[in-house]
Amino acid sequence: xEAAAPVxEAAAPVxETAAPAAxxxxxxxxxxxxxxxxxxxxxxxxxxxxxxxxxxxRLFQPEWEAIGPDGRKEWLLKFQDWLIDNTDTLADVVQSxxxxxxxxxxIDPAFATDLVGYYARRAAKFLADDHPxxxxxxxxxxxxxxxxxxxxxxxxxxxxxxxxxxxxLDVFPALAAGAAVILKPSxxxxxSALEMARGWAEIGxxxxxxxxxxxxxxxxxVVANADYIQFTGSTATGRKxxxxxxxxxxxxxxxxxxxxxxxxxADADLDRAAHGIAFGGxxxxxxxxxxxxxxxxxxxxxxxFVAKLTANVKAxxxxxxxxxxxxxxxxxxxxxQANIVQRHVDEAVAAGARVLTGGKRAGxxxxxxxxxxxxxxxxMSCVTEETFGPTLPVMKVADEAEAVRLANDSIYGLSASxxxxxxxxxxxxxxxxxxGAVNINDVFANLFSFALPMGGWGQSGTGARWGGADGVRKxxxxxxxxTPIL
Ligand code: ADP
Numbered sequence: 001x002e003a004a005a006p007v008x009e010a011a012a013p014v015x016e017t018a019a020p021a022a023x024x025x026x027x028x029x030x031x032x033x034x035x036x037x038x039x040x041x042x043x044x045x046x047x048x049x050x051x052x053x054x055x056x057x058r059l060f061q062p063e064w065e066a067i068g069p070d071g072r073k074e075w076l077l078k079f080q081d082w083l084i085d086n087t088d089t090l091a092d093v094v095q096s097x098x099x100x101x102x103x104x105x106x107i108d109p110a111f112a113t114d115l116v117g118y119y120a121r122r123a124a125k126f127l128a129d130d131h132p133x134x135x136x137x138x139x140x141x142x143x144x145x146x147x148x149x150x151x152x153x154x155x156x157x158x159x160x161x162x163x164x165x166x167x168x169l170d171v172f173p174a175l176a177a178g179a180a181v182i183l184k185p186s187x188x189x190x191x192s193a194l195e196m197a198r199g200w201a202e203i204g205x206x207x208x209x210x211x212x213x214x215x216x217x218x219x220x221x222v223v224a225n226a227d228y229i230q231f232t233g234s235t236a237t238g239r240k241x242x243x244x245x246x247x248x249x250x251x252x253x254x255x256x257x258x259x260x261x262x263x264x265x266a267d268a269d270l271d272r273a274a275h276g277i278a279f280g281g282x283x284x285x286x287x288x289x290x291x292x293x294x295x296x297x298x299x300x301x302x303x304x305f306v307a308k309l310t311a312n313v314k315a316x317x318x319x320x321x322x323x324x325x326x327x328x329x330x331x332x333x334x335x336x337q338a339n340i341v342q343r344h345v346d347e348a349v350a351a352g353a354r355v356l357t358g359g360k361r362a363g364x365x366x367x368x369x370x371x372x373x374x375x376x377x378x379x380m381s382c383v384t385e386e387t388f389g390p391t392l393p394v395m396k397v398a399d400e401a402e403a404v405r406l407a408n409d410s411i412y413g414l415s416a417s418x419x420x421x422x423x424x425x426x427x428x429x430x431x432x433x434x435x436g437a438v439n440i441n442d443v444f445a446n447l448f449s450f451a452l453p454m455g456g457w458g459q460s461g462t463g464a465r466w467g468g469a470d471g472v473r474k475x476x477x478x479x480x481x482x483t484p485i486l
Contacts, residue, residue, distance in 0.1 A: 064208045098161075101325060103328075157219045263416070313357055369390070
């Protein structure tokens, strides 16, 4: 927040003389959604400035590529040290622009720290030449090589739910691959990304990482200039970006919305399921692409499960934190988000659903109370649309087959969870689900295992995945080289 203050001062005269509304704003104020307080402001970077920045990155990138994975590892590990040394400051900035409880704000720097270490250490292995098909007859006369060569400039466009962790998921593997990166963070939470840029400069690393702030138009300029686009955000915006990339014939990957189902089978440990699903639905106020957004419960345990779930949700403490962790749930990112959640609840209630707890605004900032809804069905927006808020609609199902059928009745396919006392049964059900990841008796576990591929099916995304070798190779073009042996 401090870093952004000079920008606000410099921009003040512009605001005074500014022409009426139609004029494009030159500065964006950033607010703490828990308090409404302005915590900083950032410039709106123009399309010309973005183009110039990409040209500049392109000049410096070859040297970054030339130092190889081991040279880059040194810089990335230095940056890891910087993240560790600055964890509290970073959590302050995350907290100030998201209105999260302290404990959740610490997840952002912690996740970024672990991830940069993972890619710094493994990139050399993931980018090493492959020599495929030793049994091919051709291999008797030719050495066959697959080499990985980075795209010069990768554009990364990120949303507001994890203002450091979302950028980290792509900025670090792209840098590890040898690409330069231009990052356009969400205009709702740009301050954390600016901290990353500050840190990168502070350790004296090569100028191959830049952050440009602004809204959709600035993002559009990144899409118009970079050589590869990674977008994380809404399905609607992702579709626009795919079209723009197709026109330029530029590759892209999209990590979009979700409507993750949880299936509770009658043989599940109901205490664990209720606790895990309450966490999966309410963590970060439900603003996680892989939040639990729908729950299907086998009839024999439905009443008992609903009682346990409601008790878990009621026990959550909601409020604004300082540096001490006192609360489990904070505010929503902005007013628009609060309106979507309220609409989903109101439409469900109007169609016959019942609110067992929550259902209304929490009385500070944008915050919405953790909510459990029952008597819901697949005609209601709270079940068919992504809510991205603290709501858990629960449905009774006759058996496993009905649970699978309803879980698969969605345009999304990001992740899912299955709760059962029989792990093999859990795996069997997992393989029937249309979801890029399935956690058995857990939530989020796949995302914290960096070695696993993470990516959505259907309207939840397309293109390469996060995690593992693919997570870094996607930022490279493959080159096939044949060399005569004789
Ligand atoms: P949200 O995540 O708020 O639902 P979006 O998916 O639209 O909203 O936003 C995610 C990111 O995409 C943000 O950084 C936003 O500024 C950016 N963005 C929005 N529209 C465009 C666009 N047309 N082209 C490129 N980036 C965009």
